[in-house]
Amino acid sequence: MSVISASSPTTPPVAAPRGSSMIARQAIVDIDKTVIGYELFNRSRAPDEHTAATDVLLLFTALSHAGSEDLVGTKLLFVNSTHESLAGGHLELLNPEKVVLEVEPLGHVAASETVARLPILRALRERGFKLSFNHTVLESAYNAWLPLADYIKLDLNVLRPEQLVVLVSYAARQSKAQLIATKVETQEQFDLLKSIGVSLFQGYWFSRPAVVEAKLLAPNQVSIIQLINLLRRQASTDAIEEVLKKDAGLAFNLMRLINSAGFGNAREITSFRQAVMIMGLKKLFRWAALLLTASKYGNTSPIVGHTAVIRGRLMELLALEFMSEEDAEQAFVVGIFSLLDVMLSIPLQDALHLINVPDAVRQALLSHEGVFGELLRLAEACESSNDEAFDQAASALKLTSQQINWAHLQALAWCEQITQ
Structure with a gap:
């Protein structure tokens, strides 16, 4: 505004x-x-x-x-x-x-x-x-x-x-x-x-x-501190990526910075691992320290971010049933960014102008197109207990109720690990 x-x-x-x-x-x-x-x-x-x-x-x-x-x-x-x-x-x-x-x-x-x-x-x-x-x-x-x-x-x-x-x-x-x-x-x-x-x-x-x-989309301060500690220890890319994936605000802020003209990167980023590699540990540490200072100005409800993380993890686990790990990572990106409009209080299309995501991710978010869009429908149906939408999406993806329910339980448990 x-x-x-x-x-x-x-x-x-x-x-x-x-x-x-x-x-x-x-x-x-x-x-x-x-x-x-x-x-x-x-x-x-x-x-x-x-x-x-x-x-x-x-x-x-x-x-x-x-x-x-x-x-x-x-x-x-x-x-x-x-x-x-x-x-x-x-x-x-x-x-x-x-x-x-x-x-x-x-x-x-x-x-x-x-x-x-x-x-x-x-x-x-x-x-x-x-x-x-x-x-x-x-x-x-x-x-x-x-x-x-x-x-x-x-x-x-x-x-x-x-x-x-x-x-x-x-x-x-x-x-x-x-x-x-x-x-x-x-x-x-x-x-x-x-x-x-x-x-x-x-x-x-x-x-x-x-x-x-x-406006600032502020992550959970616990997540930022956890990231800073990992960076100080020069932890593995896997460990750093894991923290980023468990906080929607943290993930968005990193993608936002990398896609900012002021940062100077013009590449399409398809995963958080790629974002970590582009930034490097030294710049990531600087960024995380600044984000910790700025995070007190945020006003996003933690419940929204929590829901986005569960969506992303659920979609990733289901995608791994029939996709490569690289494509499953994009399914996670769709899930965790699917509530950006709620978190930022702006239309989703405007929010996606702030970050550079692949076309398949963009189309899934804006119009539920393609296999990622179908996975998003399924994740939304799990949240709303919409049996009809659940059955349609499960049939389109050729996934059983047992596969979906087990993945949902895993996603909930995975997300709970960082909120205790």
């Missing part, structure tokens, strides 16, 4: 419902008014509460957002960063090519203090991140930073027109940075900026910040 806000990024925070966070996104456009990127602001906290912790939570929430609108998208993402957060491990979860880190000035400092920050800034550039600074980077104290600038922001609320002319000329001579004029509110300002060589713009004249209620 999104609404257009007439407030500026410095206005008081907006109260967010439990299970969500208010994030503002404002466009940055080129001279033709084409959007090249978005700047993110955390609207759930006051501006003076900008800390390394809020930076981490903002980025994690944007990447894990479980609404129908993608906060990150395919454009550049400009993110305000404290110097403490620039050294944070959470940046390992991002696709550097998509992210511009907006570096805060240090205030009135000696050149030696700016030089001391160089190793971190250089390392970020070497990893592929772009760096943005405000106009103070053009001061002599920041000479060491200037060669690292990909973007320099010029605040029209602070700088007079005659200052702009001087700064734009100096930046063109001393750096390769693109200049972004911010707080642009009139046609006259836009015309002046174009005439002196500014090529990127941000402000109310182009678009006001759009406030998005960023």
Whole structure:
């Protein structure tokens, strides 16, 4: 859900419902008014509460957002960063090519203090991140930073027109940075900026910040802690996959991150094992630690997640009667994601836009097509005690009542192991 806000990024925070966070996104456009990127602001906290912790939570929430609108998208993402957060491990979860880190000035400092920050800034550039600074980077104290600038922001609320002319000329001579004029509110300002060589713009004249209620699907904290402990011990992929499969929220969040444009993966993921292999233990540990911090904001009923896990396990066990293990894994994915619409409070079709699943899985979820769709009908019939639907699905799948009942009991017992 999104609404257009007439407030500026410095206005008081907006109260967010439990299970969500208010994030503002404002466009940055080129001279033709084409959007090249978005700047993110955390609207759930006051501006003076900008800390390394809020930076981490903002980025994690944007990447894990479980609404129908993608906060990150395919454009550049400009993110305000404290110097403490620039050294944070959470940046390992991002696709550097998509992210511009907006570096805060240090205030009135000696050149030696700016030089001391160089190793971190250089390392970020070497990893592929772009760096943005405000106009103070053009001061002599920041000479060491200037060669690292990909973007320099010029605040029209602070700088007079005659200052702009001087700064734009100096930046063109001393750096390769693109200049972004911010707080642009009139046609006259836009015309002046174009005439002196500014090529990127941000402000109310182009678009006001759009406030998005960023929803989180929070897993059970016990599951997250169990996952973290396994990762610390460098446990086997089998053990890690087992934990993921026993918590629908945990499974969804991992698939959501991997499919986020900010993460940078374009591959179709067909199993949780594949997701674990793509992430690697180090990134998984970072992600799980962040998820534990963010999980307190979730509001999903544990009963829904519990039902989804039982469905997935039941369908997997039944699929193993006549399918390969690989195909049975996809049956599990269908079951565990079959209640995403309930968990996220959005239509299932919108929920599936957030994750990349095979066509057979998608069709089974949306219209009960194919063998996976028939397995889903059977799982639903087991829950509702619908004898007619049970008999039809069992006949179509050539499964006996004994096979189905035994698999259902196994699925219930398997799920109970993590809720005691």
